[in-house]
Amino acid sequence: MKTFSLFHYFKVKIDRIKNNVYLYSEISIYLMKRKVTLKQIARELDVSISTVSKSLRNSLEISEDTRQKVQAFAKLYNYKPNNIALSLKNKKTKTICIIIPEIIHHFFATVISGVENVANENGYNVLVCLSDESFDKEVINMEMLANGSIDGFIMSLSKETQQKKDFHHIVEVINQGMPVVMFDRVTNEILCDKVIIDDNLAAFNATQYLIDKGFKKIGLISTVDYVSVGKLRTEGYIKALKNNDLKIEENLILKIEDTENFEESIANLLANNEIDAVFAVNELFAVTAIKEANKLGKKVPEDISIIGFTDGIISKYSSPSITTVSQNGVKMGGKAAKMLIERLEAEEEDEEQYKTEVIETELVERESTK
Amino acid sequence: MKTFSLFHYFKVKIDRIKNNVYLYSEISIYLMKRKVTLKQIARELDVSISTVSKSLRNSLEISEDTRQKVQAFAKLYNYKPNNIALSLKNKKTKTICIIIPEIIHHFFATVISGVENVANENGYNVLVCLSDESFDKEVINMEMLANGSIDGFIMSLSKETQQKKDFHHIVEVINQGMPVVMFDRVTNEILCDKVIIDDNLAAFNATQYLIDKGFKKIGLISTVDYVSVGKLRTEGYIKALKNNDLKIEENLILKIEDTENFEESIANLLANNEIDAVFAVNELFAVTAIKEANKLGKKVPEDISIIGFTDGIISKYSSPSITTVSQNGVKMGGKAAKMLIERLEAEEEDEEQYKTEVIETELVERESTK
DNA sequence: TTTCAACACGAAAACGTTTTCGGTGTATAA
DNA sequence: TTATACACCGAAAACGTTTTCGTGTTGAAA
Structure with a gap:
C-alpha cells in the first residue's frame, strides 16, 4: 500500500509537527508524493475527520492549537x-x-478563447466537444455530459442538426434544469439564452458598401439555406440589392453545399458572369474567389472587388488582404460564458426570461476592395 | 420539492409498470423532467438501492421479474x-x-482535434486549458485540475515556462502518479512520454531543398532560442549550410522575440541583404516575408523563394500558396492521446520506460518556391 | 457545591454509486 | 422431518468532502 508508506518517510519531521514545532522553511522540499485525504491526516494526527476539515477551513470551533497543527501537516x-x-x-x-x-x-477557436477567459475568471473550467458537424456526435456528447459532469452548455449547432431540425436532445437537457446558451448557429425552436450577430444587417451593410462603391453586378457566394447564418446573410444581400433597385439575378447567387471541392463552382460563377464585385459569406469562399479570379486573369481589386465574412487569419494574411465583416469571436464567447455563469449562479432558476444578445459587427477595410 | 412531485405526474402509468405491464411504446413521451437517482427509484418501487443498481446492471442475483420492473421504471x-x-x-x-x-x-487547434478524436473513441472527454503563454496560468491550471478532476495531462509548454525553465508544477503532478504526455514544445528536464517532430531534421531538409535548388544566400527567420522548436530548427538550418560548405552569415539570421510588430524586422532583413531564399520557422513569419518582399518590389517566387513551417490555413490559402514543412497536428494529438490513455489503462503503473514518439514531417511543395 | 455557558471536538448524515457479504425463504434430497 | 442448496434480496462499506448536531470538559457565576 503505497499510500501508507508515505507516512513513514519523514517520521522525525512529523513528530516535530505534532509537537507544534513548525518548520516551514524545511517543509517545501517534501512537497511531493501521492494524494493525501482528510481521513489520512485525521488518522495520523489522532483527530476526527471533522476536526481536520474544520481546521483547514479555519473554523472557530477548533482551537488555535490543533488548527495550526493540522494546517502545518x-x-x-x-x-x-x-x-x-x-x-x-x-x-x-x-x-x-x-x-x-x-x-x-x-x-x-476565437470563441473558445473568449469562453475560456471569462470562465477562468469565474473559477470555471471548460470542456470542449466537437460535433464534427454531425447530429449524432452532438447528441452523444450532450447526453454523456448531462449526467452531472458539467454545469451547463454553450453550443453552436452542427450543420446536420440544423438540417434535421431535431433538437430533442437540447430540450431534454434544458428540461432537466441545465442551462444552455446557444451562439452563432442558433434556432428559434429552442427557448434559451442566445448570443448572435445580426447576420442579416451585417450582410446588408457589406453589400451596401459595395453598391456605394458603384458596383452593379455583385455576386454572392453563400451556403445552402439550412445553415442559418448562410440564409440570413443571403437575405441581407438581397435586401440591399432591392433597396437600391438592383436586379436580383439568380445566376449571380451561388449556394455551396459541400465544403470540399467548391473551387470549381466559384470558378464557374466568376467565368460565366460579368461580375464586378463579390460578397462571400465566409473567408474560405472569399479567398478562393481571389484565387480563382487570378486564374481567370482577373486581378483583385483592380478587376473585381471581394468582401468576406469573419475576420480570421486568412483575411488578414492573404494577398491581397481581404476586406471583411469582422465578427468578434472572443467577444461572442465571452458574452456567452457570462450569460451562462450568471444563470448558473442566479438564485435558483428565477425563470427570468431568456435573452438574446447581439454582438455588433464591423466592416474591416483591406486590400481586396477598391 | 420539485423532485418529489415528479413521481405523481403519471401515477397510472407507474402503477401499470409496477404490475409488470410494460408499455414501452407509450413511455418515450414522458422522457423529460429532472434527474432521478437510484435512491428515488428504490423508494418508489419499494426495493433497496442495491436491488435497483443490480437490476440495471443485469445482475444474475436479481429475479427476471424485478429486473424488468426496475428497468422499465x-x-x-x-x-x-x-x-x-x-x-x-x-x-x-x-x-x-x-x-x-x-x-x-x-x-x-489541429492537435486538439486529434486528441478529441482518439479520446472520444476511448470514452474520454477532453478539457481544454489555455496557458496564454503564461507560466502562472500554466501552473494554476495544473494545480487546479490535479486534484481528482482529470486522469491525465497532454501539454505543450508555454513560452514563459520554457524561458524560466521552471517545471516544478509538472514534476509534482507526475510524482502524484498522474501521467503527463508532452508534445511539440517539450523539455529534456522532465521524464515523461513525449511526442514531437524531428524539428532539427525537418529544418535541415527544408534548407537542403533550397540549397538543391541552387540558392546560396538563404535567410532564416526564427524565434528566440528559449523556444525549443525555434532553437532546433535554427540548428537544422545551420547544419544544412555547413554540410554544403555555405557560410553562416549572422546577418541573414533573424531571431524574433515579440510576436507583435515583427514586420519591420523582416522587412529590414529582406531589404538589407541580397537574399534569394528564406526559411521561416512558422507560417506567420513566412507569409509576412512574402508581404514585405512584395512591398520591396521583390516577387515570390520569381525573385525570392520562401519556405515555411506548419502546414496551416495560411500556407494553403495565401497567394502565392506557401511551400512548407507539414507538421501533422491531428496525428500528433492523436498519438499523444493514445499514449496517455494506454498509460492510464495499463495495469497500474508498470513503470515501463517513457517513450518519445517522433511524427514524420513532409515537405509540401507549393507556389512560393521555384 | 451546583449550574450553566463557552469551548473543543466527534459522530453521523449527506451527495450517488457499486460491490461484498450475509440473511432470508423455498425447494429438493436424504 | 431435517439438512442442504439455491434463488433472491438488503445492509453496509467505500470513494472524499462538508456540515449539523450532540457531548464532554472546563471555568466561572450563583
Missing part, C-alpha cells in the same frame, strides 16, 4: 481537497462545456 | 447514472486535459 503533505468529492457534495462541477462543429475554423 | 424516468458519483467511486474521471499556449494557432 496539511501543508507538509500538500493537501488539496478532492474536486470530485466536492462536486458530488455541492452538486456543482464548476465546469462548463462548449460544443462546436469544428475547432479548426478560426472563428470557433 | 428507469427507462420511464430516463435514469442515467451520475458521472460524478461514478468518478468518485472509481477514482477515474474519464477526462483528460490538454494544456496549450494558444488556441488560435491553427497547429494547436
Whole structure:
C-alpha cells in the first residue's frame, strides 16, 4: 500500500509537527508524493475527520492549537481537497462545456478563447466537444455530459442538426434544469439564452458598401439555406440589392453545399458572369474567389472587388488582404460564458426570461476592395 | 420539492409498470423532467438501492421479474447514472486535459482535434486549458485540475515556462502518479512520454531543398532560442549550410522575440541583404516575408523563394500558396492521446520506460518556391 | 457545591454509486 | 422431518468532502 508508506518517510519531521514545532522553511522540499485525504491526516494526527476539515477551513470551533497543527501537516503533505468529492457534495462541477462543429475554423477557436477567459475568471473550467458537424456526435456528447459532469452548455449547432431540425436532445437537457446558451448557429425552436450577430444587417451593410462603391453586378457566394447564418446573410444581400433597385439575378447567387471541392463552382460563377464585385459569406469562399479570379486573369481589386465574412487569419494574411465583416469571436464567447455563469449562479432558476444578445459587427477595410 | 412531485405526474402509468405491464411504446413521451437517482427509484418501487443498481446492471442475483420492473421504471424516468458519483467511486474521471499556449494557432487547434478524436473513441472527454503563454496560468491550471478532476495531462509548454525553465508544477503532478504526455514544445528536464517532430531534421531538409535548388544566400527567420522548436530548427538550418560548405552569415539570421510588430524586422532583413531564399520557422513569419518582399518590389517566387513551417490555413490559402514543412497536428494529438490513455489503462503503473514518439514531417511543395 | 455557558471536538448524515457479504425463504434430497 | 442448496434480496462499506448536531470538559457565576 503505497499510500501508507508515505507516512513513514519523514517520521522525525512529523513528530516535530505534532509537537507544534513548525518548520516551514524545511517543509517545501517534501512537497511531493501521492494524494493525501482528510481521513489520512485525521488518522495520523489522532483527530476526527471533522476536526481536520474544520481546521483547514479555519473554523472557530477548533482551537488555535490543533488548527495550526493540522494546517502545518496539511501543508507538509500538500493537501488539496478532492474536486470530485466536492462536486458530488455541492452538486456543482464548476465546469462548463462548449460544443462546436469544428475547432479548426478560426472563428470557433476565437470563441473558445473568449469562453475560456471569462470562465477562468469565474473559477470555471471548460470542456470542449466537437460535433464534427454531425447530429449524432452532438447528441452523444450532450447526453454523456448531462449526467452531472458539467454545469451547463454553450453550443453552436452542427450543420446536420440544423438540417434535421431535431433538437430533442437540447430540450431534454434544458428540461432537466441545465442551462444552455446557444451562439452563432442558433434556432428559434429552442427557448434559451442566445448570443448572435445580426447576420442579416451585417450582410446588408457589406453589400451596401459595395453598391456605394458603384458596383452593379455583385455576386454572392453563400451556403445552402439550412445553415442559418448562410440564409440570413443571403437575405441581407438581397435586401440591399432591392433597396437600391438592383436586379436580383439568380445566376449571380451561388449556394455551396459541400465544403470540399467548391473551387470549381466559384470558378464557374466568376467565368460565366460579368461580375464586378463579390460578397462571400465566409473567408474560405472569399479567398478562393481571389484565387480563382487570378486564374481567370482577373486581378483583385483592380478587376473585381471581394468582401468576406469573419475576420480570421486568412483575411488578414492573404494577398491581397481581404476586406471583411469582422465578427468578434472572443467577444461572442465571452458574452456567452457570462450569460451562462450568471444563470448558473442566479438564485435558483428565477425563470427570468431568456435573452438574446447581439454582438455588433464591423466592416474591416483591406486590400481586396477598391 | 420539485423532485418529489415528479413521481405523481403519471401515477397510472407507474402503477401499470409496477404490475409488470410494460408499455414501452407509450413511455418515450414522458422522457423529460429532472434527474432521478437510484435512491428515488428504490423508494418508489419499494426495493433497496442495491436491488435497483443490480437490476440495471443485469445482475444474475436479481429475479427476471424485478429486473424488468426496475428497468422499465428507469427507462420511464430516463435514469442515467451520475458521472460524478461514478468518478468518485472509481477514482477515474474519464477526462483528460490538454494544456496549450494558444488556441488560435491553427497547429494547436489541429492537435486538439486529434486528441478529441482518439479520446472520444476511448470514452474520454477532453478539457481544454489555455496557458496564454503564461507560466502562472500554466501552473494554476495544473494545480487546479490535479486534484481528482482529470486522469491525465497532454501539454505543450508555454513560452514563459520554457524561458524560466521552471517545471516544478509538472514534476509534482507526475510524482502524484498522474501521467503527463508532452508534445511539440517539450523539455529534456522532465521524464515523461513525449511526442514531437524531428524539428532539427525537418529544418535541415527544408534548407537542403533550397540549397538543391541552387540558392546560396538563404535567410532564416526564427524565434528566440528559449523556444525549443525555434532553437532546433535554427540548428537544422545551420547544419544544412555547413554540410554544403555555405557560410553562416549572422546577418541573414533573424531571431524574433515579440510576436507583435515583427514586420519591420523582416522587412529590414529582406531589404538589407541580397537574399534569394528564406526559411521561416512558422507560417506567420513566412507569409509576412512574402508581404514585405512584395512591398520591396521583390516577387515570390520569381525573385525570392520562401519556405515555411506548419502546414496551416495560411500556407494553403495565401497567394502565392506557401511551400512548407507539414507538421501533422491531428496525428500528433492523436498519438499523444493514445499514449496517455494506454498509460492510464495499463495495469497500474508498470513503470515501463517513457517513450518519445517522433511524427514524420513532409515537405509540401507549393507556389512560393521555384 | 451546583449550574450553566463557552469551548473543543466527534459522530453521523449527506451527495450517488457499486460491490461484498450475509440473511432470508423455498425447494429438493436424504 | 431435517439438512442442504439455491434463488433472491438488503445492509453496509467505500470513494472524499462538508456540515449539523450532540457531548464532554472546563471555568466561572450563583
